[in-house]
Amino acid sequence: MKRFLSRAALGLTLAATAACSVSTQQEVEMGQQYAQQINAQLPIITDLEINRYVNVLGDSIARLTNRGDLQWRFYVVDSPEVNAFAVPGGFIYVNRGLIERTTKMDQLAGVLGHEIGHVVRRHSVKQMEQQQKANVGVTLACVLTRICESQAAGAAINAVGGAVFARFSRQDEQEADAEGVRNVIRAGIDPDGIPEMFEILLEERRTRPAGVEAWFATHPLEEDRIAETRRQIASYDAAVLRSLTDDSKNYHTFKSRVQSLPPSPTPRQTQ
Numbered sequence: 001m002k003r004f005l006s007r008a009a010l011g012l013t014l015a016a017t018a019a020c021s022v023s024t025q026q027e028v029e030m031g032q033q034y035a036q037q038i039n040a041q042l043p044i045i046t047d048l049e050i051n052r053y054v055n056v057l058g059d060s061i062a063r064l065t066n067r068g069d070l071q072w073r074f075y076v077v078d079s080p081e082v083n084a085f086a087v088p089g090g091f092i093y094v095n096r097g098l099i100e101r102t103t104k105m106d107q108l109a110g111v112l113g114h115e116i117g118h119v120v121r122r123h124s125v126k127q128m129e130q131q132q133k134a135n136v137g138v139t140l141a142c143v144l145t146r147i148c149e150s151q152a153a154g155a156a157i158n159a160v161g162g163a164v165f166a167r168f169s170r171q172d173e174q175e176a177d178a179e180g181v182r183n184v185i186r187a188g189i190d191p192d193g194i195p196e197m198f199e200i201l202l203e204e205r206r207t208r209p210a211g212v213e214a215w216f217a218t219h220p221l222e223e224d225r226i227a228e229t230r231r232q233i234a235s236y237d238a239a240v241l242r243s244l245t246d247d248s249k250n251y252h253t254f255k256s257r258v259q260s261l262p263p264s265p266t267p268r269q270t271q
């Protein structure tokens with residue numbers, strides 16, 4: 001995923017927001033453009049059943065947030081690496097490699113809840129606005145204008161990828177974790193999947209670091225993040241927590257279907 005990253009893409013984003021704050025409509029238009037580019041660049045799984053499940057699960061979480069009015073879209077990227085990212089406007093991407101590491105529905109829901117949290121808190125948009133205030137080299141208007149369709153600008157924006165939207169501050173990550181817990185509980189899903197997923201990934205980093213490299217590059221994860229998430233969960237009423245769903249038959253059907261796909265088109269880079 002990192003291979004698609006370029007500062008140029010970020011520069012174009014900054015240019016789009018020159019000297020103004022980003023409205024929801026601008027955020028959505030920008031997100032649609034990025035999503036279009038990403039979908040053209042990354043191997044997106046087109047299997048209808050797989051897409052239906054991830055969209056039903058994702059939407060059941062997203063539409064109960066205070067940004068339920070966005071047209072949320074969830075995509076599975078056919079890559080064996082563990083990664084997930086959110087594009088402004090409500091476009092969420094999760095790698096096949098991450099799905100294959102989950103063992104229960106609430107773990108996948110937790111990842112979606114976290115990425116939804118980044119969009120709900122407008123982390124990417126705020127980054128753009130802040131960088132704009134700092135006046136970081138903005139010269140070219142794009143993204144929201146027709147200039148993007150010219151070949152030169154097109155080449156630059158083609159470099160867009162998950163890392164642009166996944167590289168958040170530690171504070172943003174903590175906020176997204178907290179949002180993730182709230183988001184899944186609101187949807188009736190057990191939040192324990194969030195710290196469980198962290199533990200699965202930490203364990204894999206200890207044993208087979210190559211497959212989770214991309215994830216840890218964009219999601220700095222320390223053991224205290226697990227502890228913090230568990231503390232937050234413990235503050236909920238135990239009876240409420242017991243009433244939540246942690247797994248489903250549909251999730252296992254979905255996961256089997258993902259696992260039964262032909263090998264991913266982009267073999268893992270080994271070095």
Ligand SMILES: [Zn+2]
Pocket residue numbers: 114115118168173176219
């Ligand atoms: Zn994150």
